Amino acid sequence: MSLIGQSSSQLRQAFTEGQATAVEIATEYLDQISRTDDNVAALLHVDREAALARAAEVDRRREAGETLGPLAGLPVIVKDNICMRGVPATCASRMLENFVPPYDAHVIEQLQAADAVLIGRANLDEFAMGSSCENSAFKPTRNPWNRECSPGGSSGGSAAAVAARMAPLAVGSDTGGSIRQPAAFCGVVGMKPTYGRVSRYGLVAFASSLDQIGPFSTDVHGSALLLETLAGHDVRDTTSVDQPVPSYTETLEQPLEGLRVGIVKEHFGDGLDEEVGTAVHAAIDAYRSLGAEVKEVSLPHSKYSVAAYYIIAPSEASSNLARYDGVHYGHRAEKFENMVDMYETSRGEAFGDEVKRRIMLGTYALSSGYYDAYYLKALKVRRLIREDFDKAFADVDVIAGPATPTTAFRIGELIDDPLAMYLNDIYTIGANLAGIPGISLPCGQSGAGLPIGLQLLAPPFEEERLLRAARMYEAQTNWHGACPDLEGLAGSADR
Amino acid sequence: MAETLTPEQVRKVARLARLKLTDEELQRLTPQLSDVLKYVDMLSEVDTDDVEPMAHAIEVHNVLRPDETRESLPREQALANAPNSDDRYFLVPQIIEGA
Numbered sequence: 001m002s003l004i005g006q007s008s009s010q011l012r013q014a015f016t017e018g019q020a021t022a023v024e025i026a027t028e029y030l031d032q033i034s035r036t037d038d039n040v041a042a043l044l045h046v047d048r049e050a051a052l053a054r055a056a057e058v059d060r061r062r063e064a065g066e067t068l069g070p071l072a073g074l075p076v077i078v079k080d081n082i083c084m085r086g087v088p089a090t091c092a093s094r095m096l097e098n099f100v101p102p103y104d105a106h107v108i109e110q111l112q113a114a115d116a117v118l119i120g121r122a123n124l125d126e127f128a129m130g131s132s133c134e135n136s137a138f139k140p141t142r143n144p145w146n147r148e149c150s151p152g153g154s155s156g157g158s159a160a161a162v163a164a165r166m167a168p169l170a171v172g173s174d175t176g177g178s179i180r181q182p183a184a185f186c187g188v189v190g191m192k193p194t195y196g197r198v199s200r201y202g203l204v205a206f207a208s209s210l211d212q213i214g215p216f217s218t219d220v221h222g223s224a225l226l227l228e229t230l231a232g233h234d235v236r237d238t239t240s241v242d243q244p245v246p247s248y249t250e251t252l253e254q255p256l257e258g259l260r261v262g263i264v265k266e267h268f269g270d271g272l273d274e275e276v277g278t279a280v281h282a283a284i285d286a287y288r289s290l291g292a293e294v295k296e297v298s299l300p301h302s303k304y305s306v307a308a309y310y311i312i313a314p315s316e317a318s319s320n321l322a323r324y325d326g327v328h329y330g331h332r333a334e335k336f337e338n339m340v341d342m343y344e345t346s347r348g349e350a351f352g353d354e355v356k357r358r359i360m361l362g363t364y365a366l367s368s369g370y371y372d373a374y375y376l377k378a379l380k381v382r383r384l385i386r387e388d389f390d391k392a393f394a395d396v397d398v399i400a401g402p403a404t405p406t407t408a409f410r411i412g413e414l415i416d417d418p419l420a421m422y423l424n425d426i427y428t429i430g431a432n433l434a435g436i437p438g439i440s441l442p443c444g445q446s447g448a449g450l451p452i453g454l455q456l457l458a459p460p461f462e463e464e465r466l467l468r469a470a471r472m473y474e475a476q477t478n479w480h481g482a483c484p485d486l487e488g489l490a491g492s493a494d495r
Numbered sequence: 496m497a498e499t500l501t502p503e504q505v506r507k508v509a510r511l512a513r514l515k516l517t518d519e520e521l522q523r524l525t526p527q528l529s530d531v532l533k534y535v536d537m538l539s540e541v542d543t544d545d546v547e548p549m550a551h552a553i554e555v556h557n558v559l560r561p562d563e564t565r566e567s568l569p570r571e572q573a574l575a576n577a578p579n580s581d582d583r584y585f586l587v588p589q590i591i592e593g594a
Contacts, residue, residue: 102572195552209551238558239551307535318512325513327585332578339590340513348515353524356514360505360528363512377538379548384541386549419530435552460553 003028005483008074008168008222015073022055022062022073026117029075033120033166036489039147041139042161044080045088045121051075055117069114071229076111077161077170080121081128082213083202084108091204092136093126095330095350105202106234107171107213114229119167123157126352127321128173128206130154131181131424134415135354142411143185144484145450149408152182152424155216159186162216164489169226170216175207176309177403177428179214180440184403184453187442187482189470190216191223192428194460195435196241198227199234207316208239210309210432219480220441220471224248227463246464255472256465261287262297262396267427273406279444279452280402286476287400297392297399301384305430306422308385311365311378312433318362321355357418386434393459398469402427403440403453427455437463439470442479451482500529 003011003025014020030048037043058073078084081091083101085108090096104112111118125135133141133156141156143149144164151160155172159182162170172179174192183190191214198213205211215226228249233242263284268277288294326332326346333345351359365374392399404424414421431438436457443454454473458466474480505525509516516524570583579586 099576102568102575235558235560239553239555241553301541304538304541307538310531310535311538322513326578327587328573329576330578336588339588341515342588343513344510344515347513348517351514353520356516356520357524357527357531359512359514360508360524361531364508364528364532367508367511373539374535376548377541377543378535379550380543380546381538381541383546383549384543386552418527419534422531433552 004032004165005486006168007219008217008225011074011168022058022117023052025073026051026055026075026119029119029167035491036164036166036486039142039489039491040144040160040164041141042123042157042164042166043077043120044090044092044123044138044157046119047087051117051119058115058117070225071111071114071116074116074169075119075167076116077120077122077158077167078108078118079124079155079158079170079172081124081173081204082107082171083204084118087121089204090138091127092124092138093350093352093355094137095324097331099329101202103202106199106236107230108202110229110232116229120161122155122161122170125154125156126355127204128154128175128178129317129354129358131177131421132409132411132414133157133182134411135352137352140411143408144489145187146408146448148410149450150185150411152185152408154178155190156182158216159183159188159190162186162188162218163484165483165486168218169222171213171226171230172216173203173211173213174432175210175313176432177425179216180403180428180438180453180455181425183216183440184455185408185451187451187479187484188216188218189220189223189439189441189480190214191227191439192431192437193227193231193463194437196239197437197461197463198230199232199237199240201234201236205320207313208320209316210313212432220467220474221249221252223439224252224467243461248464248467251464252467252471254468255290256397256468259287259292259398259469259472260396261292261294262392262399263294264297264299264302264392264399264401266299266302267401271405271423271426272402275446276402276404276406276452280400280454283443283454283473284400286473290472290476295396297396299388299392299430301381301388302430304381305385305433306426308378308381308433309429310361310422311374312382314358314362315365315375316362318359318366321359324350354418382433385430389430389434389436397458397465399457401455403455407446407448407450407452431457436460437466439466441470441474442482443473443477444479445482500525500532
């Protein structure tokens, strides 16, 4: 029986019961990458030998009778903005094209300690800035459901890799929806934990008060399993929260009694594609039929979330990306006049359009005379957005709605219209500003055969509730079992 | 707020951000940045008079560790990704004239 397409728990079972070795599992998934990635372009770097050596080590330790970690033998793909010692971390940027980190991110240490087998590095929008994966300096990733379409971004490579069954699990980062939006476009499960739940040590910083690392998987169980590994306190990230991590997989199958599901009227207004709205309403009906109480709640400031985000995130980005000076690491221009010209030329040559736009926006918003009107104003609106959520969660346990306004758009369709691209994250951005956890899971398909995502949101540190609520829905439907045409993805690139 | 940016303003911001832009980039970025600024201008509708700014999504407080010396990154590793070094230092263009 093929191991490709099995969920992480099925693979885990096959491994623990001795039906498959870690090497056999890794080999099948590496072969799947070889077969399909010419057509999907989800990955930037694969070291087959290193992955197989790692898998062999896991097998050796099992044979020696050692106790293995919870991800033993499971292939995992990691977004290329998370540092791993000795392995390139390009952030899909010319700036870091030759950068090899000398240290491991906290989440890499956690994955290694859990005995996962890291098999590849996923493409992304440059420095995680974008909603389409077209801002990669190296190649655009294609949506496995329709290669003319975007997989979403910025974790589009991670989402597409899981959708194309190149790994059962992947790691991404979510600053304004960069896990949940591509998960929705690619028909997989993707989750942004509470801000502070997962250490950002070793994640290349974009907007530090918003960035959060999280899991991708084919089903909710996979995200619960991976989050258990990623989450936890780390003294090297001062925003990492020192709170025990519950065993999410243990409680996952327990439905929530008396669940109160909030729906936000602002989430069903202008701009929402009809097919997406219909699928999400059907999902909410599924909760009703499970005995949940569905209540309308209001997030009156949610319409300002994109505007607040596109001040706050670029402001933090302009500061974080000041470190790329062509001195300590990264690209340096060959020709320049003097030191300042070296900075300007190096940065001008190596950053792509979207990164330049955001650095410029942030520099403008933080500059003298504009700081109060833009940056400070946005931080105040951010508090109002958070207070809206606090009020809503006094009445409901989770909020349910669409993850994205439309299904996957076509590659190239929005690339020259940044504002239209930014509006793609209108339902996801609020959770980043407020710091709350959110998940997107498959809940339908459009007439054109593109996946539709249901987003669930919960109060801070209620990941356990969020995952159980997501699983309640998933257990009622088969959308998570839907898979793109893997045969059609195999073979040499035909575009 | 809500002003339309001129290419000269964008050029100035680019200089502050240490980004060299080509003329073609300047022509392309100027209207795009103007559009985004016009969009974010909707924030001025919101009454925020008595609202405290929120810089972080969680309560952030100082985190201190014991003041003990620890191993740092070995020099060769710190220099390994440098575009230019002499195996001891990062090399940059001369910045003091006549030195």
